[in-house]
Amino acid sequence: MRTRISWRGAIGLAAAGASLVMAGSAAAQSDKLQEALSATWPGMVEGATVVDWEGKVLQEGSNGYTCMPSPPDLAGNAPMCLDEVWLAWAKAWQNEEPFTADRLGIAYMLQGDEGASNIDPYAMQETDDNQWVVEGPHLMVIAPPELLEGMPTDPDNGGPYVMWEGTDYQHIMVPVGARDEPEGD
Template sequence: MKYHYYLSLAVMALAMQSTAQADDKQAMLEDALSAAPPTLKDKVTVMDWDNNVLQKGTSNYTCFPTPPQLKGKAPMCMDGPWMDWAKAWMNKQPVEIKTIGISYMLGGDGGASNTDPYAESETADNQWIVEGPHLMIITPDKALLDSLPTDPNNGGPYVMWKDTPYQHIMVPIGPRP
């Protein structure tokens, strides 16, 4: 009789864990999709940070939920060139941009330094910026970046992380939080 009792408890615990995992998966899926434009939401692949596929897509975009170590919100949808960029950035390796790439962060972000790709919090000199909905563009032609400002408060596109391997164009498309 005790065996059946413990077996029932184990089955209930597994069911509760499975429900919690399904809720977590749904929350991650919704968070990741908040970065994508409406025209892509049903076409993107969505992955968690352990590379588990939460949604299989047909486009060349992959969306990720906010990284678990971040405070705030920062879901992102990236095309192929941006996936290469992100892999290099996460591993602190150089990156060679071969084609124009576009990334969507339509859910905004929780903040980042405009000058230091690895800053984890605001300092007096790192131009910390919390951005609302925006696009990010990478280009193989670095000279194109010279025509844009680096000031995130100029009211339009700007270059983030200028003169680093990870420099890119930020294009705000909505209000900041």
């Protein structure tokens, strides 16, 4: 389950380009840094900025991507790396403000996620009618709305699909690995 509270501080600081003093144990910082960077491909690791959920900058970067470890209140693993367009999207989503992409943006979640509704951007847990999807390793692509027209919305179609279709937060999910199947399936 995710909470939007965790996103507010980190996304806001990342979007503002905050530079904060490192605090906490070196081992804990190293663990957060490694987890955050596990969201992306090896060629991006060195140049990415890494921010923890308390807003501490763990690594200054120069490639335009900001990576974050899994939210601390999440039981599982869901680190992410966002470009500038995705940071703007995340800030709008977090504050329930309008957002329209004017160009492509790419985000990496190569460790997968703990699940989200495919239809409701603010669902916090699975229900009988919110099409909950626990996605394996994936990319997310933001595009101007007209580029999303005609794309599939079914997360079980075997390829990319539009998540949160028709909302200001719609984006393309691009699976790059197998999903973990729930126990008992």
